[in-house]
Amino acid sequence: MFFPCESIVLRTTAPIEIIDITTLVQTRFQGYGIVQGQVTLFSPHTTAFVCLNEKEPMLQRDMLDFLHRLVPADSDFRHNRDPVDGRLNAHSHLLGLLMTASQIIPVADGRLLLGGWQSIFFIELDGPRDERRLLMQVSGEQ
Template identity: 35%
Template sequence: MKSYHKELWFDIQERRAFINITPKVEKCLAESDIKEGLCLVNAMHITASVFINDNESGLHHDYEVWLEKLAPHAPTNQYRHNGYEDNADAHLKRQVMGREAVIAVTAGKLHFGPWEQIFYGEFDGRRKKRVLVKIIGE
């Protein structure tokens, strides 16, 4: 069995963003030369997320509105976690959106359903963060 890993780095200047990282993960898969296996895409920071869904701007807007209703950023004093930083809401948003995605690799391609894409969700940007891509298989 072969194994491949790479870290993708992101420096999102906004507090929150959804970035389609599918092309970057597909590039990793091509570099790995793995044709059959599994691809793990994992946010390595506790205020960021990796998830799979449709690449549709209306949906991304709906996520933003929904997440802000679930865990509003302000007022920041509503959270016990806030003190040194004001990112308690980002931790909660990450928990809802998830830490990682696992995608089957079939015939050298990411084996998606219709419309599926991989996204990096940033909930407390303005500093460099990374995503781990780990691919195993033959």
């Protein structure tokens, strides 16, 4: 059984931000009563993504530092010379080349099968933004 896509609305507060959405996704998922199946998460943005990784404060700071160093926002990018939406966000699009817009998480015995160290993160690369959306679709057997 497939359920309709559900929107998860998020607000971001920093230019680059890592938001732990694990509890939010688990809470929403529980409402479906799925025993076996999967949850698909999809970011319909070109500068915001979803990933699985470890939630550890020092590692998260390392991740942010890495992203800032990898593609500095103040570099001279052609996209920023005449931005179509007024945002100087070429660095955000370039960082997005290394990320994925979706994740599929298996479900067994009514639980998301995340690894022991895995959390679900929404990664903002072009914030802050008043509204970002993450689409969630649940499928499986009740």
